[in-house]
Amino acid sequence: MNELVFVGLGLHDEKGISLKGLEETKTANEVFIELYTSLMLDFSVEKLEKLVEKKIRVVSRRELEEENGEAVLESAEKGKTVLLVPGDPLVATTHVALRLEAKKRGIKTRIVHGASIMSAAVGLSGLHNYKFGKSVTLPFQENFSETPYTVIAKNKEIGLHTLCLLDIDADKKRYMSIQEALTMLLKIEEKRRMGIISGETLAVGIARAGSLNPTVKADFVNKLLGYDFGEPPYSLIFPGELHFIEAEALIAFADAPPIVRRLVK
Amino acid sequence: MNELVFVGLGLHDEKGISLKGLEETKTANEVFIELYTSLMLDFSVEKLEKLVEKKIRVVSRRELEEENGEAVLESAEKGKTVLLVPGDPLVATTHVALRLEAKKRGIKTRIVHGASIMSAAVGLSGLHNYKFGKSVTLPFQENFSETPYTVIAKNKEIGLHTLCLLDIDADKKRYMSIQEALTMLLKIEEKRRMGIISGETLAVGIARAGSLNPTVKADFVNKLLGYDFGEPPYSLIFPGELHFIEAEALIAFADAPPIVRRLVK
Numbered sequence: 001m002n003e004l005v006f007v008g009l010g011l012h013d014e015k016g017i018s019l020k021g022l023e024e025t026k027t028a029n030e031v032f033i034e035l036y037t038s039l040m041l042d043f044s045v046e047k048l049e050k051l052v053e054k055k056i057r058v059v060s061r062r063e064l065e066e067e068n069g070e071a072v073l074e075s076a077e078k079g080k081t082v083l084l085v086p087g088d089p090l091v092a093t094t095h096v097a098l099r100l101e102a103k104k105r106g107i108k109t110r111i112v113h114g115a116s117i118m119s120a121a122v123g124l125s126g127l128h129n130y131k132f133g134k135s136v137t138l139p140f141q142e143n144f145s146e147t148p149y150t151v152i153a154k155n156k157e158i159g160l161h162t163l164c165l166l167d168i169d170a171d172k173k174r175y176m177s178i179q180e181a182l183t184m185l186l187k188i189e190e191k192r193r194m195g196i197i198s199g200e201t202l203a204v205g206i207a208r209a210g211s212l213n214p215t216v217k218a219d220f221v222n223k224l225l226g227y228d229f230g231e232p233p234y235s236l237i238f239p240g241e242l243h244f245i246e247a248e249a250l251i252a253f254a255d256a257p258p259i260v261r262r263l264v265k
Numbered sequence: 266m267n268e269l270v271f272v273g274l275g276l277h278d279e280k281g282i283s284l285k286g287l288e289e290t291k292t293a294n295e296v297f298i299e300l301y302t303s304l305m306l307d308f309s310v311e312k313l314e315k316l317v318e319k320k321i322r323v324v325s326r327r328e329l330e331e332e333n334g335e336a337v338l339e340s341a342e343k344g345k346t347v348l349l350v351p352g353d354p355l356v357a358t359t360h361v362a363l364r365l366e367a368k369k370r371g372i373k374t375r376i377v378h379g380a381s382i383m384s385a386a387v388g389l390s391g392l393h394n395y396k397f398g399k400s401v402t403l404p405f406q407e408n409f410s411e412t413p414y415t416v417i418a419k420n421k422e423i424g425l426h427t428l429c430l431l432d433i434d435a436d437k438k439r440y441m442s443i444q445e446a447l448t449m450l451l452k453i454e455e456k457r458r459m460g461i462i463s464g465e466t467l468a469v470g471i472a473r474a475g476s477l478n479p480t481v482k483a484d485f486v487n488k489l490l491g492y493d494f495g496e497p498p499y500s501l502i503f504p505g506e507l508h509f510i511e512a513e514a515l516i517a518f519a520d521a522p523p524i525v526r527r528l529v530k
Binding site: 018090097100111114128248 | 271273275276278279280281282283284285287288316352353354355356357358361362364365368374375376378379380381383384385387388389391393394395396397398399400401402419423425474475477510513514517518
């Protein structure tokens with residue numbers, strides 16, 4: 001059967017894949033993987049190849065985006081093809097175009113979901129899921145944009161938390177650090193002066209979600225600027241209004257200073 | 266070691282668990298499961314017991330919430346204990362209190378993430394993740410609230426999509442249908458008259474996310490009121506402003522009428 005199955009790899013290592021994802025991959029004619037939309041720190045294609053008992057071909061951003069995934073689509077026109085994707089597939093909007101192209105060519109598509117940083121960061125922080133507003137990605141300096149600042153500002157205005165994903169460049173093994181992200185936002189604050197972020201703003205930094213030892217640290221920005229989060233990848237949450245249970249959770253699980261209790265509304 | 270590991274079951278059936286979730290469960294002293302925060306349609310404890318080669322004890326909402334999870338905590342004080350949770354653990358805020366109580370008693374806690382409806386619904390719809398605002402749960406009539414209407418209204422005002430989770434009562438095997446949800450919102454519209462929802466409003470209904478045959482249907486509300494989504498569980502998305510790729514994705518993957526192209530901003 002000609003079909004393209006997007007299988008989520010979940011987080012951090014090769015064991016983030018679900019049992020059904022593993023089965024789908026084992027029964028595929030051909031298996032591709034992309035590793036540029038997220039960093040999975042403790043992942044190797046070789047380890048996964050052993051688990052799925054199959055050769056896996058790595059496809060680059062160029063192949064998937066500039067060449068519209070031609071190799072993947074040609075394979076799917078011949079038989080069942082799996083594309084392995086970090087996290088939960090199609091949350092990275094970049095693959096929607098590939099799925100559309102598959103549809104145009106009469107290839108059936110399916111999704112096997114995986115754990116995503118979108119829900120993992122919520123669970124790790126102890127903050128309430130329904131209090132998160134729009135999320136945003138902080139781009140590297142060369143793609144500088146004030147949008148993240150605006151998103152945080154609009155969420156705060158209505159009391160909501162903001163999850164910020166930090167940019168990565170997998171080819172160059174470059175991962176934006178929490179310090180870089182905070183510094184960039186402080187610079188925008190200097191210009192925009194909306195009082196969104198200062199040294200005294202509470203934020204939560206998360207490193208290595210999905211690993212055995214994620215770092216989750218809540219503190220004021222001037223403290224986080226000097227905090228060692230260890231290895232990547234990183235994300236960052238700017239809390240809006242805090243419920244008292246959220247404050248307790250930040251103290252218990254994100255080592256927040258007890259003074260955050262004073263921020264409870 | 267006395268620790269409590271929250272393991273995500275992912276979606277729909279027993280094969281939504283990740284390989285690391287399976288390993289953690291196999292090496293636990295005692296294994297508990299809660300099945301009241303989400304419906305996993307094709308799941309049975311017996312099937313999962315075979316996979317993990319262990320007895321699994323089902324804990325009720327009463328045990329976890331009114332009795333503060335005493336049985337789970339007592340087990341975790343003696344040795345490694347796993348609590349299996351549908352979706353991605355601690356996204357359902359109800360378990361944050363249990364994790365806090367564990368911490369108080371000196372029990373280490375960890376999270377093994379699983380696929381969540383929060384990211385799965387985004388991927389299935391083809392809509393862009395970073396355009397979703399705050400999400401909301403639509404409660405049954407007996408817990409009636411206008412909050413969901415207000416959330417959708419505020420998101421729309423700033424062009425954002427809203428993911429609505431529909432209430433379930435696992436004990437009574439009662440699952441709010443998409444029709445019930447739409448009818449409730451139309452009634453609130455009659456009273457509030459903010460022009461948020463009418464028969465001509467575009468919405469996306471999703472049933473059985475994570476299964477082999479999820480139903481994903483985008484159409485105007487008056488059409489969705491008569492649409493058969495098949496078995497539960499259900500969720501519902503109210504799109505805000507549409508990017509043209511999002512409109513194409515809704516047409517291709519959610520069988521939206523081509524006229525949605527006219528809604529592109």
